[in-house]
Amino acid sequence: MAGDSTKPVVILIEDEIQIRRFVRMALEAEGCVVHESDTIKRGLIEAATRHPDIIVLDLGLPDGEGVDFIHDIRNWSEIPILILSARTEEKEKVRALDAGADDYLTKPFGVAELIARIRAHLRRRTSGKNENQGVIEFGSVRIDWQKRIVERNGKILHLTPIEYRLLTYMASNPDCVLTQKQILKSVWGPSHSEDVHYVRIYMGRLRKKIEDLPSQPKHIMTESSVGYRFIL
Amino acid sequence: MTNQRPDPDELLELVQRKEKKASRGKLKLFFGASAGVGKTYAMLAAARQMRSQGVDVVVGVIETHGRKETEAMTEGQEILPLKEIPYRDRILKEFDLDAALARKPEIILVDELAHSNVAGSRHPKRWQDVEELLASGIDVCSTVNVQHLETLNDVVSGITGINVWETIPDRVFEEADEVVLVDLPPDELLQRLKEGKVYLPQQAERAIQNFFRKGNLIALRELALRRTADRVDEEMQQYRRDSSVLPVWKARESILACISSGVGSEKIVRSAARLAGLLDAPWHVIYIETPELQSLPESKRHQTLKILKQAQDMGAETASLSGSDAALIAVQYARQHNLVILMAGRDHLRSWRPWRRTFVEKVGALASDLDVILISRESSNRHGLIQQVLQSQVDRMENDWQNYAWAALACAVTTLISAPLNTVFELSNIVMLFLLTVVFVALKLGRGPAVLASFLSVAAFDFFYVPPRFSFAVSDVQYLMTFFIMLAVGLITGQLTAGLKYQAKIAQSRENRFRALYEMSRDLSGALVPEQIAEISGRFIESQFGAKASIILSEPVVLSDMEDKLKSPIAATTKPPVIDISIAQWAFDHEEPAGNGTDTLPGSPVLYLPLKAPMRVRGIFAFEPSDSENLMTPEQRRLLDTFARLIAIALERIHYVEIAQSTIVTMESERLRNSLLSAISHDLRTPLSILVGLADSMAMTKPPLDSQQLEIASAMRMEAMRMTALVNNLLDMARLQAGKVKLNQQWSFIDEVVETSLREEKAMLEDYKVMVNLEENLPLLKIDSVLMERVFCNLLENAAKYTPKGSEIKITAADGGTVVNVYVEDNGPGLPQGREEEIFKKFERGEKESATPGVGLGLAICRAIIEAHGGTIRAENKSTGGARFILSLTKGTPPEIEPEMDVAGLEK
Structure with a gap:
């Protein structure tokens, strides 16, 4: 070699x-x-x-x-x-x-x-893993990790704590397929491991907030019956 | 009956644990949700208090983290100097275990139990130091955070995203003698943090800031509280276990009710049931059949049996025992079954036989430790009982007059035989001959004839042999004595013999019964079909009762148990009884015996017994006694009941064997089908994958191919992809066709299914105008998203296949009340007129022999999938031209979701 x-x-x-x-x-x-x-x-x-x-x-x-x-x-x-x-x-x-x-x-x-x-x-x-300590930008969205702020088109986007956790969790694992179980465990904690519908509902809300066309998303992609994939 | 005694192993463990603990020091843990809640402070405060009470408290090590309040608390306390350990070029300070052991205080404070010691210390972990302190008998106070518990470590790092390296085994926490929860609400903790009361080391500040988020703190607090609650619960149970040791060997209150034949017994049973209910105690009811009672008429014995059965239905264990001494038998039974309360009816002293002790007095004499409860019998029962006895004796007298004649004859014969011997033998030997006769009579003919024989013998002896002969006069007064003794011996022997014979008869018949039952249950355990059970039981019925019998099974389990019907009877004996199916059905529906000898339709010659198994009634056992006039004895009836129970259990076993077998067969065939399908799918797909991959690689080779070659490569790829789609459809169809499609249904949004199928068909739809218009806020639907994706893929493929390029394809979804309607439409040529329904059939295509490739499986698959979901799919032509497919999916009731508290201040 x-x-x-x-x-x-x-x-x-x-x-x-x-x-x-x-x-x-x-x-x-x-x-x-x-x-x-x-x-x-x-x-x-x-x-x-x-x-x-x-x-x-x-x-x-x-x-x-x-x-x-x-x-x-x-x-x-x-x-x-x-x-x-x-x-x-x-x-x-x-x-x-x-x-x-x-x-x-x-x-x-x-x-x-x-x-x-x-x-x-x-x-x-x-690109290293410390990226998530700084700023991530995708599409028209900008996440500032430090300030815990999410902006869209320069305006502050109001997210609930769970939505924020969900977004940052997804965004810090770009291109990876995250299973529903993994998402539940990371965002809601281990006590919710059966409540798959939580993920779907929050994912839907998040899409409406960050996607231009929620029915044909560019960032939060569904992987049928497996989970979701985040694309920067 | 549940076993109330502690397990001996448990006791042993307890003793060992206590021994071990006695010499060990005690560990007291101050337990908190996170750093900064004030554990160290609380510990120091406790130490202060103890010190003021004169306890020898020493501070082993305290990590104040520079908190002033905490530091202030250490003032005035004895503090062990820390040990200095050289580490590389620095000197690190560490808790001095040896100094602590040497100092040997009563109590030592060792902060931060989970701390890892500096390399070079005796133990790698501080909790191990503490173990050593405890082992040497020193009590230790220490502090622990919830994230330091090994098993919670993962959970905590999952919540906070921070890995904790310093952990203690849960054992240490669980074995701690005392745990004090130090709790601080998250808001206050954050406040303290802000005010700088909790000191954060500079380098880790960011990490810790992440850690000290309110959500985290709430979660950690919950964990700590729960963990403590678990521990308290355990302590409670432990305490109960420990304290149950004292009354261990004292048996639980348990009741024995003794009933006799006839009136008053029901009251005893009811009282016993009530008392047992109050004490929550097990209870037994026994019926002791003494020779005296045995002479009661059958109907009375029936009644007793009925009371016993009632008792059984009320939850008692019942037994019917026999013997001459009722009290002794009752006491023995109580001993065997560990029963401490005896209940019996109150008997009045028999004024005409004052020397006889009552049952209860006898029990008292035999077992002074038994508690006896007397229940008054309902009024005027004694009188009734005596009358019954007399009545029964009269009955017997009438019935058995022949026996008395035989007894008289036997005496006559003896007299005749002994007549010639008179000259040879002494008179005393003649007396013996007569006594022998009495014994024989007693043996063969029973008690009454024996009495008669005794008197007759004395009379004959007097008349024929005692001088003066052929006269009842007696010359020697001595003979009066002889007569008296002869009469007494005759009577007593007669009584004893008759009693013994009765006992022997009972014992033998009981043994027979048991053997027969045993044999039958052994045979039944091998039976595999109902016919075998019928045959075995028939054999038994014929040998034990000489009767006719049939078994009538209920229909195999239908879901609605209410509608159970009986099937045609299976003959058990060679000559089956004539069955009245309506009586059988009644007995089955009411789960009660009917027909001969019962309260329901007693006129019928056949007795119908429900076959009650643990789960449900399995059928009816029809039994026709050989002599239908003759009522069955209670023993026989009991035998029959037991026997019906055995048949029922055997039937139930067979039933479950059948279920198990059919389950195995289904599972096996399912497994086979699945493995076959996945093998085929693997074998078909692998070459397709390779084709696609190779075609792709060809297109990507360097130097680049010319356009014609590129076209060939991409055509190859497309064909391979189409083949794949076809294989997918065929396999899907095979799977759906196989019957039970297992839907992996989850609550999902139709939006996501549309999204994935559009992505899947992206290549196919490149040249089409796709429009998606899904209504907002559609509810969650319970669907198998993978299969549903196949539906949309097929519909989209279809649309692309049958419309010219550039056509519009539109997906719309709308709430339709109880359903969600999804429309997939195009503006192409539309469906062939009048064949909108047929296109859903397998291998059916809109246009036969069309140039458009396909085998016509797609829509059939769509329909199969949608119908498996309980929805509908249909097709129509739009008035504006083009085809429209309409899917209706039923809405369910989606699970609730907890509304999230939108905590303002996230952006802070």
Whole structure:
């Protein structure tokens, strides 16, 4: 890996050789270093030794549960994990996301989409986590963390405390799919873990306040029966 | 009966715990929701007070955080100097455990229990120092914040977003002898913070400011309060457990009511029930059948049985016992069942036999520790009872006249046989012969004939053998003595023999009964179908009663239990009884026996017993005694009841076996179907994913492809995507077709479904004008958003497929009263006239052989999904041209949401 130290390192865990092939091609064209693995076991070894910047993980692997792999990784690393899953695996997806995965793509997926997602996560990683101490701007909205102020088009936007917590929580995890459970736990606390409708209702209110076209949102995107994704 | 005694292991644990605690010091914790609530202050104040009372209190370590009020409190207290520990190039101060152990005060104050010690200290954590202090017998006061509890750590960091590294195991908190909650309302705490009374270290100021938000403080306070409440609750239970040790071996009040045959018994049972209710105690009712009572007529015994049954219905445990000494049996029963109160009817002393002690007196003599409660029998019962006894004796007399004739005959025969022996044997041996006869008579013919035989024997002996012979006159007065003793021996032996025989008979029949029951229950436990149960019970009925029987099952469980109907009877015995189904239905509906020998339609020759199982009545057991005139004895009736109960339980077991089996089959087939579908879906989708990916990669290769090649690549991709859509539809259809679609329904907004499906179909809709107009404030709907998304995707795909590019596609949603209506419409050519309904059928397309690709599954899927949600979907042509699909989804009652307190001042 001599001389590759500046290139982002991607670990691709997928048992289907053809998928590995085109994903690798695309990522290498993007200037990434790709390490492949067809089992969870190898994947763990790769993850521990290659200092990856992102892991792309297929959920249906022959030698184990993707969820266990995520738990293992999350024990020692915060590195972004992107999941590839089939459409019928809703529950699996949610479990993986709850376990700590950051994002998912449903097969069949477009290469352009994959690249865009990976770029977003790499950017998030390099831009650092202390961003949320300052100011975040998206669309016509500006969040000032320090002053605890949200402005839209330069005017102060009145948010209730929960709306504020919800917005800041989403905005501090951009591009990540946040499951309903995660959102409930972070914004409402653990005692509300069953009240999924709270998330929907508050998400609807928040959209009306920050989206230009709430029915076709640009920032708070719904992920059917999984959760939400915030896009800056 | 519930077991009221403490578990021995629990007691042992308690003893050990107390022993351990006695030598240990006591730990008192000052517990607070967050820093700054005044724990240290409270602890110091307590120390001050103790000191003023002369207790040897020493301050081990105090973290004042520069708070002046707190510092002031330390004045005048003995403070242990801190130990200086060199750490790198600095000197750090730490609590001096050794000094504290050496000083050995009564009580030591050690602040901040969760503190981590400087490397190089004896223990890594301060709570471990405290453990050592406690072990050496020193009482410790310390302080803890709620976030320091290990199990709450995650919760706290979830709420506040700040990780707490210093924790104590919950065990330490739980084992603390005393916990004092130091509470301060969040507003006051914030006030104190503002006023600078709570000091914040500079470097962590921002983090701490985040921490000290009102929402956080409220949550933390709630946690602390709850945790303390839990502890108090536990202490309460602990106290109860501990204090239950004293009366441990004292049995709980429990009642034994003894009833005899006939009147007054009902009153005893009622009183016992009332008392048991008052004491909340278990109670037993027993009926002791003494030989005396055994001679009562059957109807009386029936009545007793009925009272016992009533008692059982009222919640008593009942038993029918037999023996000659009622008091002894009652006492034994009380001992066996640990019953401490005995209730019985008050008997009057029999003036004609003053030497006899009453039942109660005998009980008193046998067990002086039993409490006895006497219940007065209702008036004039004694008289009645005696009359009954006499009456029954008369009855027997009439019935058994043959037996008396036999007894007389036996005496005559004995006289004849002994006549020739007179010359050979002494008279005393002849007497023996007569006595032997009396014993035989008693054995074979019962008590009355034995009495007769005794008298006859004496008379015959006197007449035929005692000189002067053939006269009742007696020459030697000695013989009078002989007569008297002979008569006495004869009577006594007769009585004893008859009694013994009766007991033996009872014992044997009881054994038979038990064996039969045992065998039947063993056989029933192996039965798998109702027919087997019928056959087994038939065998039993024939051997025990020689009667005819049938089992009538109720229909298999229908949801409405009210409508249960009986099925046709299954013959148990070879010759089934003739069943009157209306009586059976009555017995089934009322859950009471009917027919022969009951209060309901006693004229029927057949007895209908409901088969009561724990869950519900399983059917009817029809029983026709061999001799329908002859009423059953209580034993037989009881046997029959037990037996019906066994059948019922067996039927219920079979019922549940069937349910379990069918559940397993359903589950198994469901699992199979799901795994099959997901395998197919995986196998079909993987190559499609690869195709899409490879086509994409081709388009992105460098150097770039020329336009023609690019077109080919994108066409490949599009076809692969279309194939995917098709596979999705086929699989969806297969899944929906399989019957039970499990909807993953959640309360969701239709807006979100529209949003995701538009995103999904973005590529397809690129060239169309899409307009979305969803009414504001639509309610939450209980839908499976993934499936609902399929509906909209299919409708949008359809619209795109059948309208020319550039057409308008409009999605509208409006509240329609009890439903929410969603319209998906276009301004294309519209639907084929008159086929608006048919297009929803499977493999049905608007135009046959059209160039537009598709197999006609999309709308069928839409309908299946919508109908699974309990909604409707239909299609129509707009008057202005174009097609319109109308979905109606029923509104439910969405869960309530707590209104949020919009705390002003967020922007501050």
